[in-house]
Amino acid sequence: MTVNLGMTTLLMCGAGGALGAVTRMLIAIGVATFKPDFPYATLLINVLGCFALGLLIPLAFDKAVLGPNLQALFMVGFLGAFTTFSAFTFESYQLLKCGAYAAWALSASLNIFLCLAALFLAIRLVK
Numbered sequence: 060m061t062v063n064l065g066m067t068t069l070l071m072c073g074a075g076g077a078l079g080a081v082t083r084m085l086i087a088i089g090v091a092t093f094k095p096d097f098p099y100a101t102l103l104i105n106v107l108g109c110f111a112l113g114l115l116i117p118l119a120f121d122k123a124v125l126g127p128n129l130q131a132l133f134m135v136g137f138l139g140a141f142t143t144f145s146a147f148t149f150e151s152y153q154l155l156k157c158g159a160y161a162a163w164a165l166s167a168s169l170n171i172f173l174c175l176a177a178l179f180l181a182i183r184l185v186k
Contacts, residue, residue: 075136108142
């Protein structure tokens with residue numbers, strides 16, 4: 060993504076982030092009232108975020124409908140705050156699209172393993 064880091068672009072990213080975070084919270088609260096025994100909200104948010112990313116990628120890069128400010132608003136800001144899984148999915152898509160299957164497998168494995176390992180390590184350090 061080519062981004063002009065002017066003030067407008069940064070403000071668009073921030074506004075999108077605020078909207079994404081609030082949307083995530085509202086969905087999480089709504090879903091938790093129905094099914095608190097499984098992280099359905101996170102699953103729903105990740106799937107919705109990745110679906111939205113799938114809609115935005117062609118608009119931004121193939122059709123050039125979304126300029127840098129709208130990319131910052133929706134792809135970086137909103138989806139970045141709505142789900143961090145969207146960035147991981149986009150990077151995975153780029154690797155798979157280029158045929159870099161080994162790099163994708165390594166990236167996916169390391170993201171999952173190292174993030175869980177870091178979480179467990181941090182919890183252990185705090186205890």
